[in-house]
Amino acid sequence: MRFTWRSAMLSLGAAVLLASKGWPQASPLPRGDVQAIYRHLLPQIQAIKMFDHHAHPGYADDPDVDAMAIPPSHLPLRLRDTNPELIAAAKALFGYPYKDLAPEHGRWLIEKTNERKRAEGVQYFDHILDKLGIETSVANRAAMADYLDPKRFRWVFFVDSFLFPFDTSEIASRNEDEAVFMPLQRKMLERYLKQAGLSQLPDSLDGYLAFISRVLEQNQQRGGIAMKFEVAYFRPLHFDDPSRETAATLYEKYHAGGVPTPQEYRTFQDFIFRYLVREGGRLHLPVHIHSSVGAGDYFKVTESTAINLENVLKDPRYLSTTFVLIHGGYPYARQAIWLAAMKNVYLDSSATELILYPSEFKDVLQLWLETYPEKITFGSDCFPFNEALGAEESYWLGVRSSQTALAAALAEMMAEGEITESRALEVARQYLHDTAASLYPPPGSSRVSTGQQR
Numbered sequence: 480m481r482f483t484w485r486s487a488m489l490s491l492g493a494a495v496l497l498a499s500k501g502w503p504q505a506s507p508l509p510r511g512d513v514q515a516i517y518r519h520l521l522p523q524i525q526a527i528k529m530f531d532h533h534a535h536p537g538y539a540d541d542p543d544v545d546a547m548a549i550p551p552s553h554l555p556l557r558l559r560d561t562n563p564e565l566i567a568a569a570k571a572l573f574g575y576p577y578k579d580l581a582p583e584h585g586r587w588l589i590e591k592t593n594e595r596k597r598a599e600g601v602q603y604f605d606h607i608l609d610k611l612g613i614e615t616s617v618a619n620r621a622a623m624a625d626y627l628d629p630k631r632f633r634w635v636f637f638v639d640s641f642l643f644p645f646d647t648s649e650i651a652s653r654n655e656d657e658a659v660f661m662p663l664q665r666k667m668l669e670r671y672l673k674q675a676g677l678s679q680l681p682d683s684l685d686g687y688l689a690f691i692s693r694v695l696e697q698n699q700q701r702g703g704i705a706m707k708f709e710v711a712y713f714r715p716l717h718f719d720d721p722s723r724e725t726a727a728t729l730y731e732k733y734h735a736g737g738v739p740t741p742q743e744y745r746t747f748q749d750f751i752f753r754y755l756v757r758e759g760g761r762l763h764l765p766v767h768i769h770s771s772v773g774a775g776d777y778f779k780v781t782e783s784t785a786i787n788l789e790n791v792l793k794d795p796r797y798l799s800t801t802f803v804l805i806h807g808g809y810p811y812a813r814q815a816i817w818l819a820a821m822k823n824v825y826l827d828s829s830a831t832e833l834i835l836y837p838s839e840f841k842d843v844l845q846l847w848l849e850t851y852p853e854k855i856t857f858g859s860d861c862f863p864f865n866e867a868l869g870a871e872e873s874y875w876l877g878v879r880s881s882q883t884a885l886a887a888a889l890a891e892m893m894a895e896g897e898i899t900e901s902r903a904l905e906v907a908r909q910y911l912h913d914t915a916a917s918l919y920p921p922p923g924s925s926r927v928s929t930g931q932q933r
């Protein structure tokens with residue numbers, strides 16, 4: 480059926496009329512007691528098993544927790560390790576007995592968690608997930624850790640390093656953030672070359688693309704379920720569409736040395752990014768893209784907004800690739816939701832629930848759930864803060880913030896006559912679990928290369 484606003488409004492109107500006992504239209508003000516509806520919904524929402532679609536589980540001293548590092552920067556208030564909510568998290572998870580995060584009290588927490596890690600081994604993080612009601616968590620990591628249970632943690636690996644086969648000294652000299660990022664991208668690329676059995680970059684673009692595909696296939700066979708771009712930290716999210724010949728000429732010119740101009744580097748990256756997007760379709764590896772504000776004071780907010788991806792996301796050549804806009808585009812969340820009109824594009828709410836307090840996050844979530852409710856997924860973006868406050872406390876804050884904001888958003892939608900309680904709970908299950916889970920094969924049945932033509 481052809482979609483029209485009129486037909487959509489008529490069917491929505493009919494559904495509300497049928498389901499809500501005489502409320503034929505939504506109201507701009509709540510008609511019921513929102514607080515009471517919230518209190519009624521919250522325990523039901525807290526009982527839903529979750530799929531955490533974006534997370535960095537791991538120990539604070541584990542260098543594989545991410546392919547990049549956070550440069551010295553000015554973190555927003557709620558993300559600082561001084562956030563008193565983390566005391567509540569440590570209390571809930573480990574029985575932390577103190578009311579502050581003084582260094583000597585932090586030592587209590589380090590000893591307590593070390594003791595548990597020794598006693599529980601690979602089950603340590605399983606127990607954290609159990610305590611929080613998370614059934615499955617994605618693990619965005621440079622490599623999987625042997626202390627994470629592959630039945631509960633699904634690996635998402637990084638692919639940005641493929642964008643940096645040439646000299647990066649010009650990029651690294653731009654600012655302090657890039658000076659931290661660039662050597663780490665080179666390190667990751669060297670790791671992948673070694674993994675593919677190569678001692679240096681292939682001689683031709685064809686060889687380079689074959690190397691990229693080999694690593695993607697290897698990572699998928701090792702349990703990888705998606706590829707992740709952090710590229711917004713390194714360049715704008717708008718990707719042009721240069722020809723293969725142009726990319727081949729640049730590869731020949733610079734793969735063995737020499738410093739490309741910024742425009743030449745960008746053009747080459749435009750081509751490689753699109754190659755990876757196509758490979759994501761061929762291999763059934765969803766493409767996760769960081770598409771919101773990010774860490775580092777030089778992070779360019781407008782260049783990295785998800786809307787800059789529109790020419791790629793709305794290109795019918797990439798319909799067989801699933802895209803997940805990690806962090807949902809914040810602070811451009813109102814625009815980003817319109818990208819989810821494409822059937823292969825999803826928004827993940829991770830990090831937004833940590834940057835914002837729940838009252839503000841509730842409004843973002845509500846707008847998204849009122850627009851494309853079947854395209855929004857929950858993620859925590861948990862990350863170890865320091866030796867004492869780990870990914871564990873961060874998981875707790877992400878889960879608590881998302882559950883409470885979700886209950887509040889749905890309570891307002893019910894009180895304003897938009898949805899019924901059963902529909903609210905269906906939306907909650909989609910957001911917290913079902914939509915994300917549906918994008919990946921079940922554990923132990925990893926899809927591998929179909930060997931189709933590239």
Ligand SMILES: [Zn+2]
Pocket residue numbers: 533534535619860
């Ligand atoms: Zn992340």
